[in-house]
Amino acid sequence: MDRNLYFKFLEETSRLIDPILKSVISRYIEKEYDFYQFYSQIVLKRIGQRFLKPTLFRIVYEMYGGGQFEHLTKIAAAFEFINISSYQANCAFDNKLGTITKEEKDAQFISSMVSREIANEFISNAVIDGEVKKTVSDKISLINHNIYLAQHYDLNLLTVDNYPKYEKNEKLFIQNYNNRCYLGSGIFSGVCAYCAALIAGSSEKEAVFVSKISELYGTALHKINDIGDYLPSTSGLNRIYQDCYSDLLNGRLTLPLYLTLKENPDILNEIKNRDNIENNVELVHKNIDKIVHSIKNDFVKIKQLCRKLPNNQERNMFVALLSSLDSNKYYHRLKKTIE
Numbered sequence: 001m002d003r004n005l006y007f008k009f010l011e012e013t014s015r016l017i018d019p020i021l022k023s024v025i026s027r028y029i030e031k032e033y034d035f036y037q038f039y040s041q042i043v044l045k046r047i048g049q050r051f052l053k054p055t056l057f058r059i060v061y062e063m064y065g066g067g068q069f070e071h072l073t074k075i076a077a078a079f080e081f082i083n084i085s086s087y088q089a090n091c092a093f094d095n096k097l098g099t100i101t102k103e104e105k106d107a108q109f110i111s112s113m114v115s116r117e118i119a120n121e122f123i124s125n126a127v128i129d130g131e132v133k134k135t136v137s138d139k140i141s142l143i144n145h146n147i148y149l150a151q152h153y154d155l156n157l158l159t160v161d162n163y164p165k166y167e168k169n170e171k172l173f174i175q176n177y178n179n180r181c182y183l184g185s186g187i188f189s190g191v192c193a194y195c196a197a198l199i200a201g202s203s204e205k206e207a208v209f210v211s212k213i214s215e216l217y218g219t220a221l222h223k224i225n226d227i228g229d230y231l232p233s234t235s236g237l238n239r240i241y242q243d244c245y246s247d248l249l250n251g252r253l254t255l256p257l258y259l260t261l262k263e264n265p266d267i268l269n270e271i272k273n274r275d276n277i278e279n280n281v282e283l284v285h286k287n288i289d290k291i292v293h294s295i296k297n298d299f300v301k302i303k304q305l306c307r308k309l310p311n312n313q314e315r316n317m318f319v320a321l322l323s324s325l326d327s328n329k330y331y332h333r334l335k336k337t338i339e
Contacts, residue, residue, distance in 0.1 A: 006320035013058050014051045016070065020077040021047050024118055038107035039114060042087050046080070052321070053079040056189060057196040059321060060210055063314035066200030075126050075136070075199070078119040079192050082140065085115035086147050086184075093155060094250045116144060132198055139191045150184030160251040160271050163261055170262070177255055181222035182215070189218025213305050213322075220298040220325050226254040227291060230284050245281060249274055259287040299325035 025043050028036035054076035058069050069076075091100070092109035100108075123137050157176055166173035193214035197207035229247040247254050251272070260283050261268060267283065270276045302322055309315045 010055050013055045016073050017054050017077050039111045057192050059317045060193045060196035061200045064197045064200035064202040074122040078122040081115045081119040085112045088112035136195045143188050146183040146187045153180035158253040181219045185222035186215040186219035190215035216302050220295050256284045260284045
C-alpha cells in the first residue's frame with residue numbers, strides 16, 4: 001500500500017492522543033508544581049511524537065470491525081502511558097536523561113508509578129463490556145510485570161561485567177537477549193493488539209493470532225532500537241533519549257556489543273571503563289549488518305502470517321506499520337553516518 005496513507009493515519013491517531021497527555025500533566029501544574037517539574041520531563045518530550053502503541057491499537061481495532069475509535073482514545077492512551085512509565089523507570093535505573101541527581105532519579109521512578117496508575121485509571125473508566133474491561137486490566141498488569149522482568153535482564157544479566165560468562169556460550173546469551181526483547185517489547189505489542197481485537201468484538205482465536213504477530217513485531221523492534229542506540233547525536237533523529245551510546249555508557253550487553261566483543265575481546269576492559277568510546281562504536285558499526293539481516297528475516301515471517309488476517313485496508317495499514325522492521329530508519333541513517 002501507499003505508505004503515505006499509513007503515515008497520515010499515524011499522524012492523525014497521534015494527534016488524538018496528544019490532548020490526553022497534555023490534560024494529565026496539567027493536573028500537577030498548579031497543585032503539585034514541584035512534582036510537575038519532574039513528571040513532565042518525559043511526558044512533554046512525547047507530546048507531538050508519533051505514538052506507535054496507540055496506532056497499533058487503533059489499526060487492529062478497526063481491522064476487526066471496530067468503529068468510532070474517538071470513544072476509545074483513552075484506552076489507546078493507556079498503552080502510551082505504560083510506554084511513558086517504562087521510559088521514566090529507565091531514567092531511574094540509567095543515565096538516559098544525562099547525569100541526574102539521586103533526587104531526580106527517585107522522582108523519575110515515582111513518576112513511573114504515577115503513569116502506571118494513570119493507565120489503570122483510563123481502563124477503569126472506559127465504557128466497555130465489564131468482562132472485556134477486566135481482561136484488558138489484567139493484560140495491562142501483564143505488560144508491567146514483564147517490563148520489569150526485562151529490566152532485571154538489563155540490570156543484572158545482560159551486562160558487560162557478565163560478558164565472560166557468555167563469551168563461550170553464545171547460545172545462552174542469545175536466549176537471554178531474545179527473552180529480554182520479548183519481555184520488554186514483544187509482550188507489550190502483543191497485548192496491545194489482543195485488547196484491540198477483543199474490544200472490537202473479534203473471536204478469542206482471532207485476538208490470539210494477531211497478538212502473536214504483534215509479539216514478533218515488538219520483539220524485533222526492540223532489536224532495532226538497540227541499533228539506534230549506536231547512532232551519534234548528529235544523526236538528526238529525534239529519539240526519546242538523545243544522549244547517544246547510552247547502552248554502551250551504561251554497560252548494557254546488547255547484541256551489537258556482544259558481537260563486537262566476540263570479534264575484539266581485547267577491548268573488554270575499555271568497554272567496562274567507558275574508555276575510547278568513539279573508536280569502539282566504530283567497531284560496533286561493523287556488526288550492524290548481521291543484526292539487520294536477522295531482523296529482515298523476522299519481517300518476512302511476519303508478512304507471511306499477515307496473509308491470514310482480514311483482507312481490508314486496515315490490514316494494509318498493519319503491514320505498513322510492521323514494515324519498519326524492513327526499512328529500519330536507524331540502519332539507513334547509520335549507513336549514511338559511517339560511509
